[in-house]
Amino acid sequence: MNPMPVSVSYSELLRLTWPEIAVTLAGILILALDLTVLRRASLAARLRSGVAIACAGCIAALFLLGYSDAFASLPGSMLVITPLTHVVQMALLALAIFTLLLSFSIRFTSHIGEYFALILFATVAMMFLVATQNLLLIFVALEFLSLSLYILTGFDKHSRQSAEAALKYFLFGGMSAGFLLFGMSLLYGLSGSIELPKIAAALSGPAPGPGYDPLLWVAIVMVAIGFGFKIAAAPFHLWAPDAYQGAPTVSAGFLASSSKVASFFIFAQVVAVALAPVAGSGAARAYTPGWVPTLILIAALSMVVGNLAALAQTSLRRLLAYSAIGHAGYMLLGIIAHSPRGLSALLYYVITYALAVVGAFGVLGALESEGIDRIADLAGLSKRAPGLALCLLIFLLSLAGIPPLSGFFAKFYIFSAALESEPHLGLLWLILLAVAMSAVSLYYYLRVLKAAYVAPAPLDQPKLRIAPATRLTLWILAALVVLVGCAPSLLLNSLGIR
Amino acid sequence: MVPISWYLILSAVLFSIGVAAFFIKRNIITVFMSIELMLNAVNLTFVGFAQQWHEVSGQIFVFFVMVVAAAEAAVGLAIIIAVFRARSTLNVDQIDLMKL
């Protein structure tokens, strides 16, 4: 019965994983240098060398990605490399570079080498995560990523909030892993395989196949719950506001951007590849059971809960956290569309979203080093730090979806992809809900900007001092958000929308 | 031989106990143990199905789940100790610096 062990050629493996190896080596090099040569050096010197090595590793990986094959795979669907996974991996590396550049000013820990190494390891985990179609590697990489993120969240040993945030993230993350695994084990039981394409083949098999097996519905629900936790969609979002608030700013930005890109991509892969035969439909008059209706429920709930809860927040970080839940709802529309166009729209959305969120957390980091956290404290920001205020304006308006910025096109593409997916405008109600909730979100983003621009400045507040590296990174990010918004085809072409 | 469905039922029992304990228990270490119980339930289904399909990848999966669980245990208990050091309590109700 047992198939002969399919051999993986080690040289092939080495050739295909060069980019990941480069990033890993950079991480180990940082650790080694930090613990030996730079042991007695000053904090600033260790920071500089750490950022330099880490960025060099990421840039080397970017080049290696550019020169590697466009299509490749390893036996057992262990690695499935396509142009799309290349783009996602490049986006992940770019986000890692921005995160690293923004961490020039971290002051919360003296374990610099470990911190950067963990960021790089998490990036490696995500690169593997997006390039595989095997449930085993998906699980291992996802847990690797989560473990790194728990540690990064709890890295600030001086702050009790940081430890608590790590704890909550860890407990909910562990439970979601349990649900996800249960779903995976049922999928394995139903199909006898842990490769996504083979699961799809088994599920679409001839009747009386397992296509309408009750265990399959349990599996779908379990997988949806498991990934729902990872992407922080309502009602599985309870950990997100605390984790975003308690984590060190750099970690929070990383958590909110990179891990979101990777999790959404792999979630879309799992449901769209493995569960393609049981998609079902959630259209108003053509309801058939499947994973699409389940996701529609989660998406609608996320949009409503996230955006309405964001209205009530006074802390900037919690506002971003709840709005992230709302955004997860919009992004699920791309998966619900269940079409290549939907996937491209999802990727465009999540990448531009990640750029804006990294930027927003970068601004927050600069503000928090001056003791500003509440929205009311922003008063007079446009006078105290005009550049920073302008960056914040660009990032928040992009998140809200204002036309010339990339957020608008992201919303436009994802809504239209979802609308086209069903005949007779079957999903119109969901799109209308999404548009209404976008209007709500505009309100609370504008509330922040009103505090920054209109509210009278308290007297005798000095100008804010911002590190040059942070300022430069923020300007690059803002420029990217505007550029991708004004010329969406730059990114869209590589994602496959014409 | 015992039918495979019995194993699945046992796994369902373990999983439900894990889920329930996760939500009602107030001590963090107990909550953590309930997560381990859920992972064990999953392992049982994997082994059961591996047996049914006469296929080895289920067993391999179980091995990887165990390794991940061990790593998770190390990190989780480190986090628990860090929190305990800061607060001297393990009751989840008292760890509420940040309101939901």
Place this chain on the structure above:
Amino acid sequence: MTLRRLVHCALALTVAFAGLAALYLNLGAEFAGLAQLLVYVGAIAILIVFAILLTRGDDTAESVFSPSGLAGAILAAAVFAVLAWAVETSGIVHPAAIPAAPPEPMRSIGLILMHRYILPLEVIALMLTAAMIGAVILALREKRPQPEQIQRSSAQ
């Protein structure tokens, strides 16, 4: 999980782990059974007991028959009912007993791990490295607490 004292819970969990290991051996999954014994009974149970020891002094007794206990029982029953219904009505689960498969020899499992599953094996090795670094960092006692940051977090 209904026991009052934490140590008793841990002990019960260890027994459950050992019982599962026996079940795996019974199912002919020698590899999984032995690994279960080594990893869960040997390592994780010990870790949990260590954590209980290190955080002693907070062994609050909980009553089993509290409202939350009742809610938990109902929740467990509901989850179990759904799962059991799915298992029982499922067409995939053979109702009849299955013949015992010849146990997979350890050697072939090792070969499969090194050939077909070499990539996850490498990824998990990296993960263990990261987990070890992280666990040390998190459990490390920080030398110099900075007073203003503690004030900031308690003012929240």
